[in-house]
Amino acid sequence: MNGMDPELFEQFIEQLERYVRERLIPAEREVIEADRVPDEIVQEMRDMGLFGLTVPEEYGGAGLNTSQYARVVKTMAYAAPAYRSIFSINVGMFNSAIKNGGTEAQKTEWWPRIAAGEIACFGLTEPGSGSDSAAMATTARPDPSGNGWILNGTKRYITNAPHAAVGLIMARTEKEALPKNAHVSAFIVPMDTPGVTVGSPDHKMGQSGSHIADVILEDVHVPGEALLGGETGKGFVFAMKSLDNGRISVGAAATGYARRALDSALRYATERKAFGEPIANFQLIQQMLAESETEIYAAECMMTDVTARADRGENILRKAAAFKVFASEMCGRVVDRVVQIYGGAGYLAEYDAERFFRDARIYRIYEGTTQILQLQIAKHMLRDFAAQA
Template identity: 35%
Template structure:
């Protein structure tokens, strides 16, 4: 990866070694039991993974977005859930860096860099899905506090996080609706209830929760930044890094499926030769590798644009869309390469096939990504009048 410095390449290699030595030997047992990977998370903290997006003076090892994407890919290659454990955390860190007050940055970022504070983001509501402007969670002013009421769902790490970036309406009468949205930096307390953990096809080990907010009081200082009504635009910028992260997770799942398939296709023999020599299998491997390589270039393109400070919703959307669809295709083709064994829980390819759909529907469904891409194309290339 020529875009990475020598130090960043060392970081990626260190994470890769962690995955090979610590994650792969235990992932099948943890994943099948849906067990929270406490030991692995603690090792990720020691490696500094939760602080990769946090620069000095709050953190010690801030890296470029291409490096962050490569680290995410390595983690997902071992177990996609580990990459998910640091995804929302990074979005919140980026929100604080871009929009937080100095007091908010000093309060949260040092402990977030070490993983002592884990952060999550709360956008989706049970009846809203990707339609954020239809949200019903409202924060009303009451003296020097906000009183919050509503419900959020699909909150990764909600049970084990200490800080939640909550998108809500501080002016429910605003027109257009997004102009009345704000982000509150919420800590748990009276009125905050984890109502249930959501059962999932894949993405095991880390929890995805529904939370209920019933007259939750938070101080006025919990408002991200110093001005109400900016939350929608702030979160959309945060979701750019979020979508790059999800695309990188897809790369990791796809890469794991490809690597396992290449190995198995050399070990497994049929009709007197290794199965990769059968054209039908060899063609699968060729297509899998080609599409994954193309997807990685899209992810790195979006990552470089994000680092330049340019608007990257078009590029991040394309990366997330393409990488997630490729991961799903590669995971299915891995099952084809393995044949009947690909359907067995004795092999990891069935996990890849269960994990891959999350990247298609998470962080904005791919149908939403196509809408975002089309809108940005028209905005960037309008018809001359």
């Protein structure tokens, strides 16, 4: 994918960096206290085209390639995580699934709406299943009255569910688990469809302003056109392909947020004095700063590589998982060092270090936990080795 003209894209990134520093960061306190991104900022993000970053231009989007999209996410992630969260499901998950598996009619209907700023959610995880699709309980059965499907089940921890206009819902269309998860299909479900109920937003450890909630489906009737790709048994494949982009998004976000935390620690270390001099002069403080800089740089290099591979059309499942694992774990180590550099102040809510620590913890969990992704990486390593033997 060629993406946006490189010179034009660099101009956009410069504008976005100013917007992050001059508009989004000053508004963070309001986001945290109100636990929501102000409506006017969401509208500004719509006007900037952030909800349709990778939607093709002919459908109203910006037409960014994966490398450009990841840079936008990393830039936005320098500010509070809620800002990225509100548009990232649209771009990294919903739009990717439509691109990979949607019919022309589905692209024509949904891409312009997504690009215009309708918020999407992605319904895979359930109370009893996450990565284990064989245990998925949500069902989709043919509507006996004619064309269409009836969905029943509950989805859990669904980001943006309280605000979403549409959801991509995974449901089993076969009772028995089938090879390659062919028992799972994907459905495009407007959230105002009768029978769809969204629970109250869950209270979380961090990431104020970003909301997750249950989605309950009770005899939800959708037309046949709601089946992604018009074919059963492909839903999990589409979901996994879109998860590659979702994992790149999380990795980019973790990398951007680690940079924000490290910049904060640098500022604090040069201002805070002990024994008559800035603590930045102490070698063990410098060690923590240097280790953090080294790890962020490594994550940035991984991001550049995996997104370039995606733009060349390579299978990036293993590389995207590796990037997400490294970047999310790296961010956890960086924010832990930042708290340590702040010392006692790092444990106080009035300082940013405490918030960075709480916000960063989820990066190691969603879009595939570190442990699940390690299993996935190893499985594909062993499969590739066996194929070469």
